[in-house]
Amino acid sequence: MIKQGNLFPDLPSTDKPLRFRSPDRPIWTENKAKLIERYLYYFVMITKHGAYIDGFAGPQYPDKQDAWAAKLVIESKPPFLRKFWLCETSEEKLPALYSLASASFQKGRSIKVLPGDFNKNLESILASGAITEKMATFCLLDQHTFECEWKSLQALAVHKKDNKIELFYFLATGWLDRAIAATTRSQHIVKAWWGGDDWKKLLGMRSFDRAQLFASRFRLELGYKHAHAWPIYDRESGARRVMYHMIHASDHDEAPKLMSRAYRKANEPKEELADVQRELFGSESFHKR
Numbered sequence: 001m002i003k004q005g006n007l008f009p010d011l012p013s014t015d016k017p018l019r020f021r022s023p024d025r026p027i028w029t030e031n032k033a034k035l036i037e038r039y040l041y042y043f044v045m046i047t048k049h050g051a052y053i054d055g056f057a058g059p060q061y062p063d064k065q066d067a068w069a070a071k072l073v074i075e076s077k078p079p080f081l082r083k084f085w086l087c088e089t090s091e092e093k094l095p096a097l098y099s100l101a102s103a104s105f106q107k108g109r110s111i112k113v114l115p116g117d118f119n120k121n122l123e124s125i126l127a128s129g130a131i132t133e134k135m136a137t138f139c140l141l142d143q144h145t146f147e148c149e150w151k152s153l154q155a156l157a158v159h160k161k162d163n164k165i166e167l168f169y170f171l172a173t174g175w176l177d178r179a180i181a182a183t184t185r186s187q188h189i190v191k192a193w194w195g196g197d198d199w200k201k202l203l204g205m206r207s208f209d210r211a212q213l214f215a216s217r218f219r220l221e222l223g224y225k226h227a228h229a230w231p232i233y234d235r236e237s238g239a240r241r242v243m244y245h246m247i248h249a250s251d252h253d254e255a256p257k258l259m260s261r262a263y264r265k266a267n268e269p270k271e272e273l274a275d276v277q278r279e280l281f282g283s284e285s286f287h288k289r
C-alpha cells in the first residue's frame with residue numbers, strides 16, 4: 001500500500017473539477033511529452049512493470065527530440081515498461097518510429113510499430129493477449145483534433161475489468177469550434193470522434209466546460225473512477241492560451257495525485273529515484289514492495 005498522509009495537501013479528495021486559473025508552472029504544448037513521461041516515471045515505481053500504447057505516436061516536432069512522447073517514455077529509466085505499441089498513419093513519420101524501436105531494443109522488451117489507423121489497429125493490440133488483467137497498461141491518445149474515435153475509447157475501457165487501461169486523451173479545446181465549422185461536409189468524422197449525434201452541444205461552450213464534460217463522460221460512460229482535465233498552454237501573440245486539455249482517466253486512487261505532482265514538476269530536472277521513493281512511498285515500505 002502507498003503510505004497515505006499529507007504529501008499532497010493541495011489536492012482535493014474527490015473528483016471535483018481541478019481548476020488552474022493561473023498555474024504558476026504551466027505545461028506548454030512543447031512540454032506535454034515531459035508531463036506524460038514524468039507521470040509514468042512515478043507510476044511505474046508502484047507497478048514495476050507495464051505496457052504502453054501510443055495511438056498517435058509520430059513526432060509532432062521532428063526537430064525537437066525531447067518533445068516526443070514515445071521517445072521519452074521508451075528511453076525513461078528504470079525501464080519498467082516492457083511492451084509497447086506505436087501506431088502512426090503518416091509514412092513520413094514511420095521511419096523515426098522504426099529507428100526508435102530498433103535503438104531501444106533490449107532483452108525482455110517488445111516494441112511494435114503499427115502503420116495505419118489506430119482505430120483499426122487497436123483491435124489487434126487488444127486481441128493479442130499481451131494485455132492481461134494484471135498488466136498495468138497506459139494509452140496515450142495525442143490526436144490533433146478528431147482522429148481518436150469514441151468506439152476506441154470504449155474498447156480500451158472494457159478490455160480490463162479492474163484497473164482499466166489508463167488513458168491520456170488530448171482534447172483540442174482551444175480550436176474545437178473552428179475545427180467543427182471546417183467539417184461541414186464531413187460531419188461523420190465529428191460523429192465518430194464524439195460517439196453519437198449530439199455533438200452539436202459542444203458548439204459555443206467554454207473551453208473549461210468542454211473539458212469537464214469530457215472528464216465526466218470518461219467517468220459516467222466509460223466507467224473510470226477518476227478523470228481530470230489538465231490544461232496545456234500555448235503562447236499566442238504573447239498571451240497564454242489553453243490549447244488542449246489532457247483528460248487523464250484512471251481507476252487507481254493514487255493516479256490523480258501522481259499526475260498533480262507530474263504537472264508541477266515536469267519542467268524541472270527529474271528527481272533522484274531514491275528521493276521520489278522516499279517522498280511518495282516512504283523508503284522502508286517501498287523496498288518491501
Ligand SMILES: C[S@@+](CC[C@H](N)C(=O)[O-])C[C@H]1O[C@@H](n2cnc3c(N)ncnc32)[C@H](O)[C@@H]1O
Pocket residue numbers: 033055056057058059060061067068069070087088089090093116117118119142143144147
Ligand atoms: C499530435 S501528433 C502526435 C505527437 C506525438 N505524440 C509527440 O509526442 O510528438 C498526431 C500524430 O498522429 C498521426 N495520425 C493522425 N491520424 C492518425 C490515425 N488515425 N492513426 C494513427 N496515427 C494518426 C499524425 O500523422 C501525427 O503524427
